[in-house]
Amino acid sequence: MRWTQQLIPTLREVPQEAEIASHQLLLRAGLIRKLAGGLYTFLPLGRRALRKVEQIVREEMDRAGALEILMPAMHPQELWEQTGRFAVLKDVMFKIKDRQERNMVLGPTHEEVATELVAHEVQSYRQLPLNLYQIQTKFRDEIRPRFGLMRAKEFIMKDAYSFDADEAGVERSYRAMYTAYERIFKRCGLRTKAVEADSGAMGGSASHEFMVLADAGEDGLVECDACCYAANLDRAEGLHRGPREFAGAELPPAVVPTPGRRTMAAVAAFFQAPPARLIKTLIYLADQQPVAVLVPGDREVNELKLQRVLQATALVLADDATIARVTGAPVGFAGPVGLPLRIVADEKLQGYRGAITGANQPDAHLINVDLARDARIAAFADLSNALDGDSCPRCAAGRLHARRGIEVGHVFKLGTKYCTALGAGYLDAAGVRQTPIMGCYGIGVTRTLQAVLEQSRDDHGIIWPISIAPCAVEVLPINVQHAPTLQAALALTAALEHAGCDVLLDDRDERPGVKFKDADLLGLPIRVNIGEKSLAKGVVEIKLRHNGSLTAVPPEQAPAAVQACAQELWAAVAP
RNA sequence: CGGGGUGUAGCGCAGCCUGGUAGCGCGUCAGCCUUGGGCGCUGAAGGUCGCGGGUUCAAAUCCCGCCGCCCCGACCA
The missing domain is CATH 3.30.930.10 (Bira Bifunctional Protein; Domain 2)
Incomplete structure (x- = not known):
C-alpha cells in the first residue's frame, strides 16, 4: 500500500x-x-x-x-x-x-x-x-x-x-x-480492569464493567490494594475510616455565628476542623417531596444510591427558594437538628458526636452535635461515594484507591x-x-x-499494538529520487506483502524529517528505514515503535527479520 | 438544559479594546535547491471575517438576535 x-x-x-x-x-x-x-x-x-x-x-x-x-x-x-x-x-x-x-x-x-x-x-x-x-x-x-x-x-x-x-x-x-x-x-x-457496576437503565442483577485505566476516563472507580475488589464509584461501598467522635462530644449543641461561611471548605477553615467532622446537609426533592440528606463533610452524595434508598423516580437537588422555606436559612446553613423534614443519613455518620452542622438559621452553625442525641434520623444507609483511602468492603486488610477509567465493555444479568x-x-x-x-x-x-x-502513545504519537495497527509495517525510503533506495523499498514491500504482511510504503517525495515525524505520529509497530547511507553499508534499518530499538540487517534478510519482529509483537498481545 | 469559552484562508493564530486597504506561520500549487528528524530561496492561488438584523459616510471591529464548535455538570458502550 x-x-x-x-x-x-x-x-x-x-x-x-x-x-x-x-x-x-x-x-x-x-x-x-x-x-x-x-x-x-x-x-x-x-x-x-x-x-x-x-x-x-x-x-x-x-x-x-x-x-x-x-x-x-x-x-x-x-x-x-x-x-x-x-x-x-x-x-x-x-x-x-x-x-x-x-x-x-x-x-x-x-x-x-x-x-x-x-x-x-x-x-x-x-x-x-x-x-x-x-x-x-x-x-x-x-x-x-x-x-x-x-x-x-x-x-x-x-x-x-x-x-x-x-x-x-x-x-x-x-x-x-x-x-x-x-x-x-x-x-x-489493552490493560483493563473489570469492576462491579450498576445496571442502570438496563435493570437486572449482576453487572461488571470493563474499564481501561486512564486519567482522561469519564468514570470514577475504586480498587482494593489487597484483594480483587474493584467497583464503579456509582456502586462502590467504601468503609469509613477515621474518627466519629470529635471534641465537644459530651457538650450540648451550641450556635456559633459563621457569617458568610456557606461552603464545606469555608466552614472547616473557620472552625479549623477536618472536613470529615462536618455534616453536610443537602435538601433534595424526591418526587417533589423535600428530603434532607446527610453525608460526612468530605464526601459527595451518590444520587444513584440515594434514589434507590428513597425509591424515588425523580430526584433533584432542591432550588434555593425551597431550601430557604424548609430550613429557614439560605443555602449553606442547613442542618439536621430540629429540621422538620424526613432525614436520611449516610451510614458513615452513625455514631457521629461532636460534629459541626448548619444551624438552620442565617450565618450560623451548630457545634457539639451528637447525631443520635440531637437529630431524628429516619434511616441510615450507604448514600455517599467511596473515597480514596476507605477500607475495602470485601477484605479487612485492604484500602481502596480511586482511579479513572474508560468503560469499554459492560456485561449484565438481566433476568426475565x-x-x-x-x-x-x-x-x-x-x-x-x-x-x-x-x-x-x-x-x-x-x-x-x-x-x-489513550493508553498506548508517547509524545511523538501513537504506539499501535500490532493486532489492531492499520498496518504492521511502514517501509520508509529516505529519498525516493535515489533509484536504488526506491528499488530496495519496493522490493521489501513486495516481499512482505507476499508473505501476508500489511505494509505501508511512504513513497512520498518529502524531506526525511517530515517522513520520520509522520511515521512516529502514525505509530505503525515496525518501521524499516532505507537510505543511501545505510545501503552503502549493505544494510537497512528496522526500528520498533514501542521501544525505539534499531537493528541493521542486509536488505535480503529484511523480510525474515521483520517477520521475526512481528512474531514477537504478536506474542505480546496473545490472550 | 445550566455554567464558561470560542468562531477571521485547509490547519494553528493575530487584528476587535480605540470603526477606515484583512494579516502572520504552517500547509497547497509552480520553479530552483536540498535529501538520515517538520531544510532553504523565488513566485502564485486561496477569505460571504459563523449567520441575520441594527448603528454609522464607513463594521472583522460597536449593539441586538440566532447558530456551530469546545470545556465543566446530569447520561452511558
Whole structure:
C-alpha cells in the first residue's frame, strides 16, 4: 500500500477541537474527521484499525459460542413501549416517522429486538442456551458528545444477548462472556480492569464493567490494594475510616455565628476542623417531596444510591427558594437538628458526636452535635461515594484507591424482564412453559479503538499494538529520487506483502524529517528505514515503535527479520 | 438544559479594546535547491471575517438576535 495513493491527511498542529491525547491523535494521524458534533468519518487507516478490532471481537464471540446476526438499526417505537423502556430512554433515542407517519426510533441498544426475535423463534428448552450478537451502529442523542469517538451520537457497538433455561445456565453464559471480554481486550493490547457496576437503565442483577485505566476516563472507580475488589464509584461501598467522635462530644449543641461561611471548605477553615467532622446537609426533592440528606463533610452524595434508598423516580437537588422555606436559612446553613423534614443519613455518620452542622438559621452553625442525641434520623444507609483511602468492603486488610477509567465493555444479568414483557417462553422437559433468563453484553468498538490510543502513545504519537495497527509495517525510503533506495523499498514491500504482511510504503517525495515525524505520529509497530547511507553499508534499518530499538540487517534478510519482529509483537498481545 | 469559552484562508493564530486597504506561520500549487528528524530561496492561488438584523459616510471591529464548535455538570458502550 502506497502512501501517495492513500488518503492519510496527517496534521502538524493540534486541532483546537481536541482536548485529550487520543482524540488529538485520531485527528492528527489522519484516522478520522468530524462531520458534526459526535459524528465522525473513518478515513482509510482509521477504518482499517476499526475493522481489526471488530474482527478480534467477532473471533472471540464466535469462540465463546455466540452467533452473529444483524438486526435493524431502526425499530418501531411500539416495541419499546411494550417493555416500558420508551418512557425511560426516549430522551436518548432519535425518533423519526416514516411516510405512513408511523413512529420509529433509531436503536440505542437492542434488547427489545433480540427478545422479540427469540419470542418468535424459540419454543423449546432444546434450543437453549442461545447467545446472539451483532456488530452494528448505535444511535444515541447524547446530552453532550465529547472527546471524539469516546462519546458520540453514532457509534459502533458489539452487543450480545444470551437466553438460558435456568440460573446455572445464565451463570455459564455470563462467565463465558466475561472470559471472552478479557481475551478481546488483551488481544487489542489493552490493560483493563473489570469492576462491579450498576445496571442502570438496563435493570437486572449482576453487572461488571470493563474499564481501561486512564486519567482522561469519564468514570470514577475504586480498587482494593489487597484483594480483587474493584467497583464503579456509582456502586462502590467504601468503609469509613477515621474518627466519629470529635471534641465537644459530651457538650450540648451550641450556635456559633459563621457569617458568610456557606461552603464545606469555608466552614472547616473557620472552625479549623477536618472536613470529615462536618455534616453536610443537602435538601433534595424526591418526587417533589423535600428530603434532607446527610453525608460526612468530605464526601459527595451518590444520587444513584440515594434514589434507590428513597425509591424515588425523580430526584433533584432542591432550588434555593425551597431550601430557604424548609430550613429557614439560605443555602449553606442547613442542618439536621430540629429540621422538620424526613432525614436520611449516610451510614458513615452513625455514631457521629461532636460534629459541626448548619444551624438552620442565617450565618450560623451548630457545634457539639451528637447525631443520635440531637437529630431524628429516619434511616441510615450507604448514600455517599467511596473515597480514596476507605477500607475495602470485601477484605479487612485492604484500602481502596480511586482511579479513572474508560468503560469499554459492560456485561449484565438481566433476568426475565424483557422476555416476560415480550412474551418469550419455551417448554421445558416436563412440558411446562418457562421464561428464558437473559443476559446482555456490550463492547463499544469505536470507543475501544480510541481507548487504545489513550493508553498506548508517547509524545511523538501513537504506539499501535500490532493486532489492531492499520498496518504492521511502514517501509520508509529516505529519498525516493535515489533509484536504488526506491528499488530496495519496493522490493521489501513486495516481499512482505507476499508473505501476508500489511505494509505501508511512504513513497512520498518529502524531506526525511517530515517522513520520520509522520511515521512516529502514525505509530505503525515496525518501521524499516532505507537510505543511501545505510545501503552503502549493505544494510537497512528496522526500528520498533514501542521501544525505539534499531537493528541493521542486509536488505535480503529484511523480510525474515521483520517477520521475526512481528512474531514477537504478536506474542505480546496473545490472550 | 445550566455554567464558561470560542468562531477571521485547509490547519494553528493575530487584528476587535480605540470603526477606515484583512494579516502572520504552517500547509497547497509552480520553479530552483536540498535529501538520515517538520531544510532553504523565488513566485502564485486561496477569505460571504459563523449567520441575520441594527448603528454609522464607513463594521472583522460597536449593539441586538440566532447558530456551530469546545470545556465543566446530569447520561452511558
